[in-house]
Amino acid sequence: MATVELRFSALPEHVRTARLVAAAVARRAGVDEAVLDEVRLAVGEACSRAVGLHQIGGISAPVKVLLIEEEKQFSIEVGDEAPHAVAGGGVGAGPGDPDGEADEDEMGLAVISGLVDDVEVSAGEHGGLIKMTWPTTPPPTILV
Template sequence: MATVELRFSPLPEHVRTARLVAAAVARRAGVDEAVLDEVRLAVGEACSRAVGLHQSSGISAPVLVALIEEEKQFSIEVGDEAPRTVPPSAAAGAGSADDLEAEGEDEMGLAVISGLVDDVEVTADTDGGLIRMSWPTLPATLP
């Protein structure tokens, strides 16, 4: 199992680099060319979400992206360190207008990712969150 780790400051300008690296590693891992745009978009959305969570929480720690090449699948994990104490759906009835707007953007980002990726898992707790996305890889062909 090969893994590439990318850590970047929580700044929007670094999201593009994460997208490009993810697409390059996905291509090398054997992800179907027709799916690479979806990989790029999903990683961009997940990284933008992590950057936004870090910025809104005042966290300067880097965003972590792990690109994991396994035997028959390629996975990407995007992790943030923004603590969550209440699940987003439970907080919908409380909070300021800014909180509700940020929550709506967060849920929209997750909806976009879910629309792009068939195999996605989102977890969050007081230590931060993780989005794990996976795509099947094509068997290597010999020349």
Template sequence: MATVELRFSALPEHVRTARLVAAAVARRAGVDEAVLDEVRLAVGEACSRAVGLHRTNGITAPVKVSLIEEEKQFSIEVGDEAPHAAPGDPAAAVAGDDAETEEDEMGLAVISGLVDDVEVKAGQDGGLIRMTWPTAPPPVPVA
């Protein structure tokens, strides 16, 4: 299992770099060429969401991105350190900004539309979006 880790300051201008690195590593891992645009868009959306959460909550810690190459699959994890309320928590409705919540939900909807295998975890210590794509087996050398 090969893993590439990125950490970047929560600034919008760094999202593009994360997208480019993710696409390059996905290509090397064997993700189908036709899916690479979806990888770029999903990573961009997840990283933009994390950047927004960090900036809104005044968090100076970096956004974390892990690019994980496993047998037959490639995963990308984007982590933030923003506190997330549990779904349906009445305190979240009082404390949260409705426009901010809608934007967050829209970002997750976009990611879910781009990636078939998505897992979202969120808690008081931060959140994690894990996106997974299948990879093609490496070509067999011809003798």
């Protein structure tokens, strides 16, 4: 199992870099070329969400992205350190959300769920994590 860890300041301009790195590592891991755009979009959405949560909460900690290459799958975990309020089974932006950030948060999660078949979202008072997984195909065996 190989893992690449990426940490970046919670600034929107770093999201593009995270997308590019994720796509490059996914390609090397054996994720199908046809799915790489979905990987880029999903990672961009998850990272943008984490950046927004950090900015709203005034959190200076970096956003953390893990790119995990396993035998038959490739996973990306995007973590934030923003405290999440969990109400009605959904994950909200925080208690007393007058500006509608929870709606925007739910929209971002819906986009990710539409792009990725295997998504796990967890959140609590110490932060949240979005784990996205794609199948990989092993490189072809060359017979000599």
